[in-house]
Amino acid sequence: MKNRSIWLDENAKFGKKVNSDLECEVLIIGGGITGLSTLYQLHKKSVPAILVERNKCARGVTARSTAKITYLQEKIYMNIRRFGKKDIASKYLESQIVAVKELKNIINKENIACDLAKSSSTLFTNDIKNTELIDQEYEFLLENKVNVTYVEGFKKAIQVNDTYVFHPVKYCLALKDKLQDYIYERSKVYKIRKENEYYSCYVNNHIIKAKYVVIATHYPYFITPLLIPFKSHVETSYIGAVKVKNTKPINAINIDKTTISYRYHNNYLIYLYNSLPSYNIKNIKYNFDDLKEKYNFNYIWSNKDIITNDYLPLIGRVYEDDDAFLVACGYNTWGMTNATLASLILRDIILKKENKYIELLRPDRLLNLNKVIRFFPDAIGSIKAIMKSGKNNVNNSKVIYTKLDNQDVAIYKDEFNKEHIVLNKCPHLKCGLVFNEIEKTWDCLCHGSRFDIDGKCIEGPSNYDITYKGDDNEKN
Numbered sequence: 001m002k003n004r005s006i007w008l009d010e011n012a013k014f015g016k017k018v019n020s021d022l023e024c025e026v027l028i029i030g031g032g033i034t035g036l037s038t039l040y041q042l043h044k045k046s047v048p049a050i051l052v053e054r055n056k057c058a059r060g061v062t063a064r065s066t067a068k069i070t071y072l073q074e075k076i077y078m079n080i081r082r083f084g085k086k087d088i089a090s091k092y093l094e095s096q097i098v099a100v101k102e103l104k105n106i107i108n109k110e111n112i113a114c115d116l117a118k119s120s121s122t123l124f125t126n127d128i129k130n131t132e133l134i135d136q137e138y139e140f141l142l143e144n145k146v147n148v149t150y151v152e153g154f155k156k157a158i159q160v161n162d163t164y165v166f167h168p169v170k171y172c173l174a175l176k177d178k179l180q181d182y183i184y185e186r187s188k189v190y191k192i193r194k195e196n197e198y199y200s201c202y203v204n205n206h207i208i209k210a211k212y213v214v215i216a217t218h219y220p221y222f223i224t225p226l227l228i229p230f231k232s233h234v235e236t237s238y239i240g241a242v243k244v245k246n247t248k249p250i251n252a253i254n255i256d257k258t259t260i261s262y263r264y265h266n267n268y269l270i271y272l273y274n275s276l277p278s279y280n281i282k283n284i285k286y287n288f289d290d291l292k293e294k295y296n297f298n299y300i301w302s303n304k305d306i307i308t309n310d311y312l313p314l315i316g317r318v319y320e321d322d323d324a325f326l327v328a329c330g331y332n333t334w335g336m337t338n339a340t341l342a343s344l345i346l347r348d349i350i351l352k353k354e355n356k357y358i359e360l361l362r363p364d365r366l367l368n369l370n371k372v373i374r375f376f377p378d379a380i381g382s383i384k385a386i387m388k389s390g391k392n393n394v395n396n397s398k399v400i401y402t403k404l405d406n407q408d409v410a411i412y413k414d415e416f417n418k419e420h421i422v423l424n425k426c427p428h429l430k431c432g433l434v435f436n437e438i439e440k441t442w443d444c445l446c447h448g449s450r451f452d453i454d455g456k457c458i459e460g461p462s463n464y465d466i467t468y469k470g471d472d473n474e475k476n
Contacts, residue, residue: 003438005301006241006268007063007169012176014056017186023209024050026350027201029189030216031057033168033335034328036175037343038214039182040106045351051179052203054188058172060459061218064303065335066239066251066263066270069103070163071096072121073334074253074261077140078133079311088360090144092312095357097146099337102344104164107171110178114170119263122252124157130255131156157252165251165263168336190463199324212350215318215327216342219306219448219461221428232308232330234448237275238287240297241268271295275333277307288438301439304448304459305333314363315342316349323349327363399435409468410435410442412453422455427464442466 026042028035031053042049071093080089107116125134134156141148141158151159176183184203191202192213201208215221220228237259244267251263261272273291288300306329308314314330315338317323326349328342341357348355359365400411401424410424412435422442424433431446441458442451449462457465 001297002299003301003440004299005064005239006265006270006299007065007067007167008059010167010169010173012056012058012173015176015180015183015185018052018184018204018206018208021206021208022050024048025210026050026212026214027052027199027208027210028214028216029201030218031055031172031176031183031185032060032062032216032218032339033058033172034339034342035214035216036172036179037106037339038216038328038346039179040175041343041347042350043179043182045347047347047350050182050184050208052184052187052189052201052208054186054463055458056185057176057183058169061303061305061335062172062339063169064239064301065168066261066272067168067265067336068119068121068163068165068251068263068334069100069336070119070121070160070251070334071100071337072123072158072160072163072253073332074123074259075133075255076311076332076334078137078255081140086140088312089140091357091360093141093144093146095341095360096334096337098344099341100163103336103340106340107166110174112171112174114174115165115167115265117165118161118249119163119165120159120161120250121163122151122154122157122159122250124154124252124254125256126155126254127256128155133255134158159250163251165265166336167265188463194325212324212326214346215325215329217460218304218329220327220329221461221463228306228314228329231314232306233277234446235275235277235305235307235333236287237272237303237305237333238291239270239272239301239303240291240295241265241270241299242295242297243267244269268298269295271297275305284434284436284443285438302436304450305335306330306448307332310365312365313338313342313361315345315361316358316363318363320364323352326350398437404468405470407468408432414440414453420453420455421468422451423466423468425466426462427457427466428460428462433466 026049028051035051039051077089138158148158148160151157187203189201189203193200198209199213247264253261259275263270308330315328318325318327331338345355408424412420426444426449431444433442436443440453447461450459451457451466455465455467
């Protein structure tokens with residue numbers, strides 16, 4: 001069994017890195033599907049844009065998704081409608097249908113070999129108490145002129161047929177290959193400064209001067225005004241891939257308490273079991289054990305998603321009076337469609353074109369009842385995560401927490417008896433770290449940062465490593 005995502009079998013060499021000062025119209029920070037899609041859309045319009053990625057493109061959250069291209073998205077529309085926002089739910093549904101079509105069109109137009117396959121999407125329940133909710137979703141979709149039908153095999157289920165699945169890393173690497181002249185890897189932005197009409201972005205001891213900056217990282221950094229930790233929470237899900245004899249052109253997700261989601265890829269079943277707020281995780285290994293009880297998996301891995309308090313992504317201007325500093329995040333587990341949608345919205349803001357979804361998804365949108373009600377659980381959850389992280393009570397006996405050179409460190413001894421020592425505080429907001437024994441990573445339960453076994457940052461919002469260097473850490 002491989003303790004990593006099935007998509008990571010697909011690899012690529014590092015591209016060039018920033019080794020001189022540069023100037024551009026648009027600087028995109030982040031080499032996942034959002035950043036690469038935005039770079040693609042801008043270059044189609046001849047906008048001088050470049051992309052920087054601190055590690056390697058398409059190795060983060062994009063590579064851990066179940067990779068469905070669908071607008072049938074668990075309880076999203078139900079949750080939006082719950083507080084009388086039926087018109088907003090309809091508009092969000094429309095945006096997802098647009099994104100499905102756009103992603104499919106890009107793949108076909110650019111002749112991208114990414115295992116695109118038509119896959120009917122099913123929304124189901126096996127809890128008799130939830131059958132009425134499926135009926136309500138059916139009526140909502142019908143009202144919005146979606147061709148939806150009831151299907152058998154569950155307590156109650158509905159299905160749509162104009163949806164797809166694909167290989168997300170193959171897709172991203174194809175975009176990377178087409179745009180390689182404008183992409184820089186191993187290039188970490190560590191400071192952004194506004195200077196007159198431009199932003200100076202400090203990368204690899206050089207400066208990139210850009211009129212526009214797009215933060216396309218999974219959990220954005222350099223952004224204090226949005227107060228994202230108090231407007232959202234991080235959710236962790238557990239995923240496996242197992243070889244099967246028979247595959248089907250369907251994907252499915254339930255609306256019940258324990259999330260079940262699945263799809264097929266070539267001769268594999270990709271199965272997600274359980275998604276829960278990271279601050280509620282009691283033991284990472286136990287959650288993987290729950291997953292492994294379902295099948296004898298060939299691959300297992302976890303993923304993290306930002307869940308916003310009104311169930312809508314955060315896409316657009318960070319500051320109301322500044323069209324030049326933009327962000328895209330908070331996809332509520334539906335990253336393939338929302339990353340594609342984000343690329344269209346960000347492109348149109350930069351080109352000063354109208355886009356009907358700019359106002360809907362603007363990051364500084366006004367409060368509504370839904371957001372007010374969910375603000376407090378998210379804020380409390382963020383505080384709870386910080387408090388829990390300091391106790392390290394979700395770990396196992398293989399990790400020792402101690403002090404070296406007056407620094408808090410964590411030590412993991414691997415199967416070869418080698419010690420791996422790291423600083424035990426996430427550089428983002430100083431939360432304590434826990435060790436993910438399955439994937440051999442140090443995880444921050446507060447906001448989703450991840451570090452490899454020796455402390456190199458592989459996923460933000462942290463912008464720094466936690467490598468232990470003895471006295472050198474204190475000097476730095």
